[in-house]
Amino acid sequence: MKYTSPRGTRDILPEESFVWRQTVNKIINILENYNFSEIQTPIFESADLFQRAVGDTTDIVEKEMYIFKDKGERMMALRPEGTASVVRAYLQNYTHFQKKKVTKLFYNGPMFRYERPQTGRYRQFHQIGVEAIGSSSPFLDAETMVMGTQIFQELGLKDVNIAIHSVGCDVCRPVIKEKIKSYVESILPNLCEDCVSRYERNPLRILDCKNPNCQTFFAGMPDMNSALCKECNDHFLGVINHLEESEIKYNVDSHLVRGLDYYTKTVFEIRSDLLGAQNAICGGGRYDNLIAELGGRKTPAFGFAIGIDRLYMVLNELGLTKEIQKQTKFLIIGLGVKGQEIAFKTVLILRKRSISAEMFYKDNSINDGLKEALLLKVQYAVIIGEDEIDAQSYTVKNLKEKKQFTVNSLEELISIDN
Numbered sequence: 001m002k003y004t005s006p007r008g009t010r011d012i013l014p015e016e017s018f019v020w021r022q023t024v025n026k027i028i029n030i031l032e033n034y035n036f037s038e039i040q041t042p043i044f045e046s047a048d049l050f051q052r053a054v055g056d057t058t059d060i061v062e063k064e065m066y067i068f069k070d071k072g073e074r075m076m077a078l079r080p081e082g083t084a085s086v087v088r089a090y091l092q093n094y095t096h097f098q099k100k101k102v103t104k105l106f107y108n109g110p111m112f113r114y115e116r117p118q119t120g121r122y123r124q125f126h127q128i129g130v131e132a133i134g135s136s137s138p139f140l141d142a143e144t145m146v147m148g149t150q151i152f153q154e155l156g157l158k159d160v161n162i163a164i165h166s167v168g169c170d171v172c173r174p175v176i177k178e179k180i181k182s183y184v185e186s187i188l189p190n191l192c193e194d195c196v197s198r199y200e201r202n203p204l205r206i207l208d209c210k211n212p213n214c215q216t217f218f219a220g221m222p223d224m225n226s227a228l229c230k231e232c233n234d235h236f237l238g239v240i241n242h243l244e245e246s247e248i249k250y251n252v253d254s255h256l257v258r259g260l261d262y263y264t265k266t267v268f269e270i271r272s273d274l275l276g277a278q279n280a281i282c283g284g285g286r287y288d289n290l291i292a293e294l295g296g297r298k299t300p301a302f303g304f305a306i307g308i309d310r311l312y313m314v315l316n317e318l319g320l321t322k323e324i325q326k327q328t329k330f331l332i333i334g335l336g337v338k339g340q341e342i343a344f345k346t347v348l349i350l351r352k353r354s355i356s357a358e359m360f361y362k363d364n365s366i367n368d369g370l371k372e373a374l375l376l377k378v379q380y381a382v383i384i385g386e387d388e389i390d391a392q393s394y395t396v397k398n399l400k401e402k403k404q405f406t407v408n409s410l411e412e413l414i415s416i417d418n
């Protein structure tokens, strides 16, 4: 093969695309019930935006961004995530958004990270994400996480678990960092190069290291909750309280940090055991400093992103994708010139009446037509041969029930099953 898709990307073929769209529509319905509205931002932005928002010492910025210089010598990046773009758009269109105290937005589309491709990890992948901007209330954290859980429950994922934690704020983060550093000091010689370089620059990120060997040394890490300041601790207890009230199952994971630096206070991840190593299908949290960081007034916010590629894998693993298949109702097989003409007129009328129909373009083989009907998984194959032309009728084969019958008018054909 001369051309193949770039490493780490894939073609999403029709069967998956169909399930994908239905799934996304269901998710969007839920988001809209929670009062989120869609925003569409460019696929590329100034590289600087992500450097600033995501953080200079994160894997995303250090190693994974697709950066290019455009013809005007500007450094651009394919977006590696959605939050920075949404916040940029929020600030740029501030007159549009400012009247409301809280703005709830969602986005849906591809993201790009130069990662090592493996199952569930691609260089172009898709996210649906939400950003609720303007409130620091723990109700917002809780309700947004409940929404995430509801999405997976309604899609049929029974066993997702939600891990939550607080990564503190400007006041207590330095204390948390010191606590991690003093523990990590003793195990540092055993850790990977990345961890060693993070030790000074961004010790919290050590916990997010994906290297299994490093992970084994983190088990004894001290609980960081005790290092939270009063405000963060109260906030975290509030969030937990509201989660309890909403009766969703969660567990506190004191090692949870996220791959992006903008998080403050609550962080969370929703995982599925069906995914193996890349088990996170949704991640997010609160980011109370980001909007000021990007030039706005200090504005608290909370968001998350769902990985649609991994979500599809879970749905598939659970056998739930089989239930969602596109079905065309009729394949019309016309023999000879006259039969083809009637077939052509018939499909046009059926489609105008909002009935899905396809024409078989070969005019000399009922057998080939029936084979095609099976491949297309249509409900009915309709044959227009010489006898049918003479009698102005249609022979209809119900392919599932393997039954054949005759209808004597187009109206009768249209009304089958209606």
Ligand code: ATP
Binding pocket: 081, 113, 115, 120, 121, 122, 123, 124, 125, 126, 127, 258, 259, 278, 279, 280, 281, 282, 283, 284, 305, 306, 307, 308, 309, 310
């Ligand atoms: P991971 O820990 O698996 O690398 P992450 O913390 O980098 O995930 P986020 O940036 O929070 O992930 O993105 C949210 C979701 O997007 C993840 O939970 C995952 O489902 C999905 N995702 C992230 N990176 C990829 C990727 N390279 N390929 C496929 N899906 C991805």
Ligand code: MG
Binding pocket: 259
């Ligand atoms: Mg990652």
